[in-house]
Amino acid sequence: MATTVVNRFKRNRAAEAERNQGQSLRGHRLVVRYIVLTVVLFVLLGPLLLPLLAAFKAPGEPVFGNGATLFPQHWSLEAFFVLFEKTHVFKSIGNSLFVCALTVISFTSLSAVGGYMLSRKGWRGRSFFTLVVTSAMIFPFETLMLALFNQVAALGLYGSLIGVWLPVMLGPFQVLLMRAAFLGVPDEIEDAALIDGAGEFTRFWHIFLPQVKGALTVVGLTSFIYAWSDFLWPLMILPSQEKQTMMVSLSSLKNSITGTNYQLVLAGAITALIPVLLIFMFAQKYFFRGIEEGGVKF
Numbered sequence: 001m002a003t004t005v006v007n008r009f010k011r012n013r014a015a016e017a018e019r020n021q022g023q024s025l026r027g028h029r030l031v032v033r034y035i036v037l038t039v040v041l042f043v044l045l046g047p048l049l050l051p052l053l054a055a056f057k058a059p060g061e062p063v064f065g066n067g068a069t070l071f072p073q074h075w076s077l078e079a080f081f082v083l084f085e086k087t088h089v090f091k092s093i094g095n096s097l098f099v100c101a102l103t104v105i106s107f108t109s110l111s112a113v114g115g116y117m118l119s120r121k122g123w124r125g126r127s128f129f130t131l132v133v134t135s136a137m138i139f140p141f142e143t144l145m146l147a148l149f150n151q152v153a154a155l156g157l158y159g160s161l162i163g164v165w166l167p168v169m170l171g172p173f174q175v176l177l178m179r180a181a182f183l184g185v186p187d188e189i190e191d192a193a194l195i196d197g198a199g200e201f202t203r204f205w206h207i208f209l210p211q212v213k214g215a216l217t218v219v220g221l222t223s224f225i226y227a228w229s230d231f232l233w234p235l236m237i238l239p240s241q242e243k244q245t246m247m248v249s250l251s252s253l254k255n256s257i258t259g260t261n262y263q264l265v266l267a268g269a270i271t272a273l274i275p276v277l278l279i280f281m282f283a284q285k286y287f288f289r290g291i292e293e294g295g296v297k298f
């Protein structure tokens with residue numbers, strides 16, 4: 001009996017030692033994994049972030065060429081003060097936010113309706129219209145912009161922010177993403193709603209939309225980033241500085257007749273980057289959930 005107890009005790013000690021060793025190995029692997037991820041992060045983001053440090057250099061400190069250093073020798077916010085005091089950056093930010101708000105509203109609402117329509121069974125032409133929407137992704141914007149420019153000018157919207165938003169109020173990719181998300185909703189949920197007597201709008205608004213909130217968040221994020229970073233179309237439509245968006249204003253800073261102040265341009269680039277980073281930080285959980293929802297039957 002005593003021998004059995006001793007053997008059992010030894011086995012328990014050996015098993016505990018193996019568990020501790022396994023946890024130690026897992027801990028070492030986790031440390032190595034985070035080190036590798038950190039190195040990859042610096043490799044990927046270093047070329048993007050390090051040049052932005054030049055925005056914090058003091059006036060007169062070289063940005064490129066002889067005497068330039070990677071990190072500022074004297075940290076300064078002078079470039080940001082000049083940016084906000086002597087340029088139209090606040091007006092440009094407001095213009096961009098106005099266009100972004102219209103774009104997010106139109107993208108989310110129209111893509112939800114279009115995706116829901118293309119995902120419903122039992123009506124003729126569904127496959128044909130899905131093919132039409134898919135084929136719209138083939139043509140680059142540059143092949144259509146002259147025709148769109150003529151249409152906007154004919155409508156009297158040249159030089160207005162509505163003219164920037166109207167031709168790009170909906171994207172085919174977002175419609176297909178919402179279609180895939182709606183296809184991922186189980187048929188049993190719709191069948192139960194039909195048994196309860198729910199109409200088409202009730203099923204869309206109260207049954208399907210709550211199931212695809214993640215995909216709708218992806219549509220909102222991508223449409224905001226698209227509208228915020230768009231440069232070519234606003235450049236064609238907005239000749240006035242008072243109506244310029246943020247990206248067009250950054251270009252005007254670079255192409256100033258007094259020469260290029262790279263510290264000022266980089267300060268504007270950091271300012272333009274902040275809204276996108278903030279929105280993605282707060283919505284990243286829903287963003288990745290929406291990617292999963294939209295990728296189920298894409």
